Amino acid sequence: GSLVLLKYDANGDGVFDTWSYMNGNRVLRVDIDENQDGKIDRWEYYGPGQQLEKVGFSREADGKEDAWSYAGPDGAIVRTDFSTRRDGKASRVEHYEKNALVRAEEDTDNDGKMDKWETYEGARLTSVAFDTMHRGAPDRRLVYGADGSARVEVDSAGTGNFVLDPGSNP
Secondary structure (H helix, E strand, C coil): CCEEEEEECCCCCCCEEEEEEECCEEEEEEEEECCCCCCCCEEEEEEECCCEEEEEEECCCCCCCCCCECCCCCCCCCEECCCCCCCCCCCCCEEEEEEEEEEECCCCCCCCCCCCEEEEEEEEEEEECCCCCCCCCCCCEEECCCCCCCEEECCCCCCCEEEEEECCCC
């Protein structure tokens, strides 16, 4: 035989809390029960070069994997996918630069296509755009000023050129 599973008691309490799924001497996935409640909290997935590709986690701590983080070459998180409906499909994707959230997109109507886009500067939300016409591109957006002001812009032609919505207050 070939090694397929290693079990480990990481905290020494006599109960297995880490399971490494193997293909011989190659690690494929590691499942971890971090809080010792008998349910997996963290899933680590490894690629062919034994590099960590992504880390799954259960946001509800119920053993159901519903989010995945991906690290860049420096080890910092560059992307996190969320299954907001907890169905295993990513419906929200957040992008990070230097450990700061810079943008996110979301499928709010569960049709498999992103229809909401957010942009951030520092810790501040600067805009939220929406695809209300189901074209795959935003046609309305809210732009937030540093002073707390907001304006509504529209792109009825779908060309990426937004103008102030004539029905909104600047």
